[in-house]
Amino acid sequence: MKTYILRRILYALPVIFGVMLITFVLFFYLTTPETIARQILGEKAKKEVIQSWIHMKGLDKPYFFNTEAPGIRKVTDTLFIDHIWSLVTFQFGNSYQDDKPIMNKIITRAGPSLTFTLPVFIMGLFLSISFSLIFAFFRATYIDKYGTFLCVLGMSIVIMIYIIGFQWLFSIKLKLFPISGWAEGTDKVRFILLPIFVGVIAGLGGSIRFYRTIMIEETTKDYVRTARSKGLNESLVLFKHILKNAMIPILTNAVMAIPFLFMGALLTENFFGIPGLGSFAVEALFSNDFPSIKAVIYIGAILYQIGLILTDISYALVDPRVVFE
Amino acid sequence: MLEYYINDILRSLFVLVIIGGGIYTVLRMNRNRIWHDVFRQIWSVPIARISFGVICLYLFVFLLDSISYPLFKEVNKKHVFVNSRTLLEVIYTPAREESYSAPMAKYQFTDKKMENKGIHPAGTNINGEDVLMNAFKGIKVAFTIGGLTTLIILPIGIFFGLIAGYFGKGADTTVTYVYSTLACIPEILLLIALMNIFGNGVLQLCIALGITSWVGLCRIVRGETMKQKNMEYVQSARALGQSHFRIIFKHILPNVMHIILITSILRFSGLVMAEVILSYLGLGVPPEIASWGIMIDQSRGELARDPMVWWNIITAFSFMFILILSVNFFGDTIRDVLDPRTRVKGVKA
Amino acid sequence: MALLEVKDLRTYFNLPEGTAKAVDGVSFSLEKGKTTALVGESGCGKTLVSYSIMGLVPEPNGFVAGGEIMFREEDLLKFSFSRMRSLRGKTISMIFQEPMTALNPVFSIGNQLIESLMTHGTGDRVGAKKRCIEMLKEVGIPGPDQRFDEYPHQLSGGMKQRVMIAMALLTNPDILIADEPTTALDVTIQAQILDLLKKMQKKYKTAMLLITHDLGIVSENADSLTIMYAGKVVEQGDVKTVLKKPSHPYTQGLLRSLPSMHSPGKKLYSIPGVVPQAINFPEGCRFRTRCIEAKKECENEPSLKILKNKVKCACFFRK
Ligand SMILES: Nc1ncnc2c1ncn2[C@@H]1O[C@H](COP(=O)(O)OP(=O)(O)OP(=O)(O)O)[C@@H](O)[C@H]1O
Numbered sequence: 004m005k006t007y008i009l010r011r012i013l014y015a016l017p018v019i020f021g022v023m024l025i026t027f028v029l030f031f032y033l034t035t036p037e038t039i040a041r042q043i044l045g046e047k048a049k050k051e052v053i054q055s056w057i058h059m060k061g062l063d064k065p066y067f068f069n070t071e072a073p074g075i076r077k078v079t080d081t082l083f084i085d086h087i088w089s090l091v092t093f094q095f096g097n098s099y100q101d102d103k104p105i106m107n108k109i110i111t112r113a114g115p116s117l118t119f120t121l122p123v124f125i126m127g128l129f130l131s132i133s134f135s136l137i138f139a140f141f142r143a144t145y146i147d148k149y150g151t152f153l154c155v156l157g158m159s160i161v162i163m164i165y166i167i168g169f170q171w172l173f174s175i176k177l178k179l180f181p182i183s184g185w186a187e188g189t190d191k192v193r194f195i196l197l198p199i200f201v202g203v204i205a206g207l208g209g210s211i212r213f214y215r216t217i218m219i220e221e222t223t224k225d226y227v228r229t230a231r232s233k234g235l236n237e238s239l240v241l242f243k244h245i246l247k248n249a250m251i252p253i254l255t256n257a258v259m260a261i262p263f264l265f266m267g268a269l270l271t272e273n274f275f276g277i278p279g280l281g282s283f284a285v286e287a288l289f290s291n292d293f294p295s296i297k298a299v300i301y302i303g304a305i306l307y308q309i310g311l312i313l314t315d316i317s318y319a320l321v322d323p324r325v326v327f328e
Numbered sequence: 329m330l331e332y333y334i335n336d337i338l339r340s341l342f343v344l345v346i347i348g349g350g351i352y353t354v355l356r357m358n359r360n361r362i363w364h365d366v367f368r369q370i371w372s373v374p375i376a377r378i379s380f381g382v383i384c385l386y387l388f389v390f391l392l393d394s395i396s397y398p399l400f401k402e403v404n405k406k407h408v409f410v411n412s413r414t415l416l417e418v419i420y421t422p423a424r425e426e427s428y429s430a431p432m433a434k435y436q437f438t439d440k441k442m443e444n445k446g447i448h449p450a451g452t453n454i455n456g457e458d459v460l461m462n463a464f465k466g467i468k469v470a471f472t473i474g475g476l477t478t479l480i481i482l483p484i485g486i487f488f489g490l491i492a493g494y495f496g497k498g499a500d501t502t503v504t505y506v507y508s509t510l511a512c513i514p515e516i517l518l519l520i521a522l523m524n525i526f527g528n529g530v531l532q533l534c535i536a537l538g539i540t541s542w543v544g545l546c547r548i549v550r551g552e553t554m555k556q557k558n559m560e561y562v563q564s565a566r567a568l569g570q571s572h573f574r575i576i577f578k579h580i581l582p583n584v585m586h587i588i589l590i591t592s593i594l595r596f597s598g599l600v601m602a603e604v605i606l607s608y609l610g611l612g613v614p615p616e617i618a619s620w621g622i623m624i625d626q627s628r629g630e631l632a633r634d635p636m637v638w639w640n641i642i643t644a645f646s647f648m649f650i651l652i653l654s655v656n657f658f659g660d661t662i663r664d665v666l667d668p669r670t671r672v673k674g675v676k677a
Numbered sequence: 678m679a680l681l682e683v684k685d686l687r688t689y690f691n692l693p694e695g696t697a698k699a700v701d702g703v704s705f706s707l708e709k710g711k712t713t714a715l716v717g718e719s720g721c722g723k724t725l726v727s728y729s730i731m732g733l734v735p736e737p738n739g740f741v742a743g744g745e746i747m748f749r750e751e752d753l754l755k756f757s758f759s760r761m762r763s764l765r766g767k768t769i770s771m772i773f774q775e776p777m778t779a780l781n782p783v784f785s786i787g788n789q790l791i792e793s794l795m796t797h798g799t800g801d802r803v804g805a806k807k808r809c810i811e812m813l814k815e816v817g818i819p820g821p822d823q824r825f826d827e828y829p830h831q832l833s834g835g836m837k838q839r840v841m842i843a844m845a846l847l848t849n850p851d852i853l854i855a856d857e858p859t860t861a862l863d864v865t866i867q868a869q870i871l872d873l874l875k876k877m878q879k880k881y882k883t884a885m886l887l888i889t890h891d892l893g894i895v896s897e898n899a900d901s902l903t904i905m906y907a908g909k910v911v912e913q914g915d916v917k918t919v920l921k922k923p924s925h926p927y928t929q930g931l932l933r934s935l936p937s938m939h940s941p942g943k944k945l946y947s948i949p950g951v952v953p954q955a956i957n958f959p960e961g962c963r964f965r966t967r968c969i970e971a972k973k974e975c976e977n978e979p980s981l982k983i984l985k986n987k988v989k990c991a992c993f994f995r996k
């Protein structure tokens with residue numbers, strides 16, 4: 004088990020390196036320091052101001068090879084190595100927005116994201132599994148037909164419409180919740196309920212349909228017939244035999260999403276003013292805060308790899324057919 | 329003057345050729361017995377017929393809005409180019425007002441009478457533009473984004489998927505490495521970063537969406553190719569000494585075509601949605617182009633106004649919703665017919 | 678008196694292309710302690726007949742369109758869902774054709790065995806487990822105590838088939854349907870499994886429906902024989918009589934295509950053509966497209982009539 008995880012981590016390293024390369028190309032090759040400086044300091048900034056800003060941020064080094072530096076620093080004192088090093092050591096530097104360390108910001112921003120995404124994840128998973136079970140139980144009846152129809156309807160609505168619609172209904176019309184904002188302590192419940200509701204509803208259609216497909220696929224398997232031939236009642240067939248088989252892909256799929264909970268949700272957080280990582284990314288984007296975007300992308304990639312590894316492990320834990328080799 | 333004509337003609341021709349090519353391909357496929365059967369089965373589902381009809385309506389408006397001719401004004405006996413006028417604008421020419429007006433209203437918010445007697449079926453927006461016209465124009469944006477991106481994704485995804493799946497080994501490792509690296513960057517963040525670098529624009533948006541979404545297609549084609557590779561027909565083609573190129577494109581490609589079709593159709597609605605989200609973030613199409621995302625973005629504060637301005641968002645939403653819904657239903661039907669996994673067991677062959 | 682009597686059973690499929698009459702008027706009976714064999718080419722509807730008896734016709738497009746299945750003077754087809762369920766696995770058991778996929782991969786063998794006993798209220802958990810292990814031993818599984826906790830993927834095909842048999846016999850059913858119980862196995866194990874079934878049948882006086890392709894197996898194990906072709910019965914009667922002197926052209930073809938012990942080296946006969954699809958069975962006699970004796974009359978539907986040697990046969994040219 005330990006060696007297996009170790010090997011999985013080793014597999015992940017080249018991919019993480021690839022992400023470092025991509026971010027380098029994106030933020031250094033496709034955008035010159037000059038343009039970054041102009042975007043930060045404004046179009047009218049004086050040439051000297053721009054130059055000194057570039058120098059201060061260490062962006063005036065050559066990409067790969069520094070002919071002016073002595074000895075080994077010819078290779079290390081370059082943009083590329085700086086970039087890689089900052090990512091590897093998680094020293095993302097300071098934000099262009101307010102000159103505060105990015106890492107601290109990310110850590111403090113992850114909290115609010117979690118308070119929003121965790122309930123959405125748990126409730127969403129619970130509801131979609133329950134509904135898909137109901138649809139699978141009543142498969143090929145009108146409940147199933149109209150249910151899946153509703154799911155497709157739900158899937159075809161852009162998240163923004165859900166957000167704007169629910170804000171209008173619950174905040175402007177019914178005045179049940181504040182339209183957006185954030186508070187510390189227990190007071191945040193007031194603010195968090197509506198976003199959670201929106202998050203759950205918006206994701207429901209797609210996941211119910213997906214889980215239903217998995218379950219319906221299981222109902223056509225031979226073992227279901229065997230179970231019926233033993234005279235088991237339908238609910239035992241569904242809740243024991245089919246559910247356990249269907250839960251394997253469903254749960255491992257869900258495990259994949261767990262690390263991403265830290266990342267929050269871009270649009271929802273932004274609309275509801277939740278100071279999470281998602282809205283951090285949007286803010287960084289609007290203020291051309293490249294080091295912050297880079298850091299968020301990098302952390303996202305790492306979380307993705309962790310998700311993959313967790314998925315593999317959970318497969319081995321729940322599926323008797325899978326063993327660690 | 330001629331250059332403006334050429335410009336418009338070329339643009340119209342491009343769209344015509346693409347749509348014509350699509351129709352031709354479908355007709356050609358229809359001659360094949362298997363595909364003919366598939367089409368017949370799809371057609372036998374009422375909801376597929378309805379959604380196909382709706383999609384055709386949208387396509388028709390798209391076509392009207394894509395065929396254009398240049399408009400000139402005579403200034404000092406010289407022809408000066410004003411703008412391109414599309415067929416849609418010829419058919420439906422609403423006047424430009426000063427400000428908001430409710431659907432079918434006689435007065436604007438500024439209490440001014442309407443520009444000309446024409447009324448606006450879906451009202452006007454803050455700039456006095458006809459909302460219905462904007463929604464119609466949004467169709468063009470949606471189809472351009474969806475279509476152009478698909479045109480970018482298809483060759484890349486199919487080619488690399490086939491190569492990786494067929495040759496395995498080094499080719500496979502390389503391709504999988506590239507796409508797993510791309511896939512592990514959260515899609516929306518990568519899109520944001522790319523759009524931030526490329527700047528706003530339709531073509532830019534298509535390229536950015538292409539970069540993020542060829543991965544899905546490539547992965548699916550690769551998986552399917554790996555399955556097909558071990559099938560008897562491929563083995564026998566190999567035994568007959570056919571070239572790899574021929575085997576891949578003559579034998580395997582037609583057999584993974586259905587998967588490609590399903591994936592592209594269902595991806596189309598995702599692309600339309602992505603445009604809306606990115607436009608809302610200010611990263612999609614330039615704000616002067618009327619797109620549904622921009623309309624929804626505009627209407628953020630409008631619902632809280634008094635009197636409430638609801639027509640902008642409702643119109644944009646309805647146009648978008650109906651299109652995505654139809655595409656989803658149509659794609660679903662195709663998948664049910666083509667994908668043996670979701671199909672109820674048929675007659676054993 | 679027959680224990681179970683299938684009368685004019687019709688099981689159809691609603692398909693996009695139309696109705697597939699996969700089983701179209703099949704009759705036979707099962708008797709206590711006796712074995713009835715059901716033989717026919719792949720796709721002729723044998724499995725579907727057994728599903729119809731079990732009430733397990735694949736939904737949503739399969740359905741029983743007509744006929745009766747009389748069991749102790751009641752029609753199984755008229756049974757309510759729950760009444761049918763209480764019969765399944767207790768009074769009527771079935772061994773499925775594909776042992777590889779018939780077991781649930783994520784539950785242990787023991788779990789799946791014990792379930793059957795628990796549902797039908799036969800004893801407590803401890804007693805049920807004891808009975809399961811006994812049964813596993815009886816069907817010849819070595820080390821039943823530890824096998825009990827193993828998962829299906831840890832067993833070989835033959836072992837799985839034995840588990841299936843144990844599962845079917847746990848409740849001492851009155852009727853056992855064995856759907857090609859040996860096709861998935863190699864020859865040595867085939868014989869063992871068949872002996873096992875025979876032994877069990879003798880012990881519990883079970884009525885058995887044995888479905889197979891293999892006429893060799895039939896001659897050794899069955900008492901009466903029903904030959905099906907394309908959803909219909911073409912010949913029916915006592916095993917010895919039918920095998921010794923087949924009447925229907927199809928049965929004759931089947932027998933001629935058997936490798937014979939007496940004349941090794943001779944080229945094997947095979948019935949020309951292929952089995953038609955259930956969706957487009959020919960009108961009239963369904964075998965006529967492959968029959969060497971086919972004439973104009975065969976476009977009418979032949980009925981099953983009793984011949985001189987007491988065998989039932991559906992052919993115009995047999996007396
Ligand atoms: N779920 C289904 N949907 C549609 N048709 C089916 C279905 N299951 C079986 N059939 C059709 O019913 C006919 C009989 O099938 P069945 O499985 O009973 O054949 P069989 O005699 O058991 O064949 P084998 O010897 O291969 O097991 C076949 O022609 C088959 O195509």
Ligand SMILES: [Mg+2]
Nearest residue numbers: 723724774856
């Ligand atoms: Mg069968």
